[in-house]
Amino acid sequence: MKMTKIYEGAHQWVMFGRDENKPDNIIDSNQYIVRTANKCLLLEPGGTELFAPMMAAVLHHAPVDQITDLFASHQDPDVISSLGLWDQALSNAKLHAPALWEGYIRNFGCESIEYVPIPDNGETIKIESVELQIIPAHYLHSPCNFHVYDPQAKILMCGSVGSAFEAANAPVFVERFDVHVEKMRAYHQRMMPSNQAKRAWIDRVRNLDIDILAPQHGRMFKGDDVKRFLDWFDSLQVGTGV
Amino acid sequence: MNSQTKSQFIAVASITSELSAVMVVAKEISLAAANAKAIAFRAGDKAKGFQPITDFINELAKETIELVTNINVYALLLYRLTVNEYRRTAAYNRFEQVAKLAIGARYADSMQEPISHARTMMQDCQRQFKRDVTQLLGQLEAVMHHARAARVIAANSRIEASQAGEYLQSLQAVAESVDKAAHTIHDNVQRCRIALSIYRNS
Incomplete structure (x- = not known):
């Protein structure tokens, strides 16, 4: 599992992904942690198949008892089907996930972890002194969906938005936006069902100060590529990929 | 999922399947008892010895239905325990x-x-499963006891039927049906016992 530190300040962001030992028939996904002095938030913990390499990778950054919070943007198995395993590993943790999906996500096993439902209009999560904004991203692609914005690190973890599928040895950041666009187009046209929802998200996100866009699959966007991505996504007709 | 876990799931699922067949048969016995009672009533003195037998058959059917209902509840608990053990074992691995x-x-x-805790939880589940299987085998033995008793009653019924004159054929049919039902119950329950016996406490 590749680990890339993407922010280092009073707290840290680390991106995990590109697991070389992942079975070929399972999609690659990015996981992220926000590490503070005594706590660790795991964003998009991933599927059951990736649990062992993911947890082993996290142990480079935090002990088990400091993994106190999990976040799932939506209910898909590649996002959170490992929950039943985290549930048995963590003795004092919370899962922040959409209120709408609670009854669905609990099917993955959620007995000891506290499910903290996120209301439709989002909220703020506090991990020690770090305040993270939970931004609504409904219908992108799940009908109830959230992203995580860290105003201090200027990172937006944007779930499925900006996703692309890459080889295990692909770089973690977009290098040539014009080339990368073709890896995203079909996915966004197929998976994002609503231009109206897309526009609402873009309007909201354009008001945020973002250095890094961190999607759940594929490469991250930084610097000018953030604006390039928003412009490209704005002009893309979605819900047309059939 | 390893082959032992698969067999465990199959064993537990087969109990419910076998017992639902037992339940159907027990209800048939109950009907046969009601039928026999009506025939014996019509036969009057000719089937005097048959009348108490019909009550006995009915009682036996009722007790079997009650036992099987309880076992089904228990089997559901055993299924949940199997799921739990599967989860615990998967987590430990x-x-x-x-x-x-x-x-x-x-x-x-x-x-x-977490490894140590998962190991303990997994072992607790395994122990609990063995304890529960042992208890369930005891309950299944009680059903088999009822089935054996029903076969004895069926044999007695045949003797009583032979003295019932023109009602002989009807009452013999009742005896046959009780015997056949008892045989089916015995076989089904025996299959449950065989499927479960490898998991009992040694």
Whole structure:
């Protein structure tokens, strides 16, 4: 599992992904942690198949008892089907996930972890002194969906938005936006069902100060590529990929 | 899922399937008893010896239905326990995998507590499963006891039927149906016992 530190300040962001030992028939996904002095938030913990390499990778950054919070943007198995395993590993943790999906996500096993439902209009999560904004991203692609914005690190973890599928040895950041666009187009046209929802998200996100866009699959966007991505996504007709 | 876990799931699922067949047959016995009672009533003195037998058959059917209902509830608990054991075992195996992959990681040692806890939980489930299977086997033995009793009653019924004159054929049919039902119950329950016996407490 590749680990890339993407922010280092009073707290840290680390991106995990590109697991070389992942079975070929399972999609690659990015996981992220926000590490503070005594706590660790795991964003998009991933599927059951990736649990062992993911947890082993996290142990480079935090002990088990400091993994106190999990976040799932939506209910898909590649996002959170490992929950039943985290549930048995963590003795004092919370899962922040959409209120709408609670009854669905609990099917993955959620007995000891506290499910903290996120209301439709989002909220703020506090991990020690770090305040993270939970931004609504409904219908992108799940009908109830959230992203995580860290105003201090200027990172937006944007779930499925900006996703692309890459080889295990692909770089973690977009290098040539014009080339990368073709890896995203079909996915966004197929998976994002609503231009109206897309526009609402873009309007909201354009008001945020973002250095890094961190999607759940594929490469991250930084610097000018953030604006390039928003412009490209704005002009893309979605819900047309059939 | 390993082959032992698969067999365990199959064994537990087969109990419910076999017992639902037992329940159908027990209800048939109950009907046969009601039928026999009506025939014996019509036969009057000719079937005097048959009348108490019909009450007995009915009682036996009722008790069997009650026992099977209780066992079904128990079998459902056993199924949940099997699911729980599967989850615990899967978690333990994954945690062991984490420990191997995390060699050299700064916080690798912190995995020891979850591993130890998962092992304990898994072993508790395994012990509980064996205890519950042993208890369930006892309950299944009670059903078999009823089936054996029903066969004895069926034999007595045949003797009584032979003295019932023109009602002989009807009452013999009742005796046959009770005997056949008892045989089916015995066989089905025996299959449950065989499927479960490898998991009992030694």
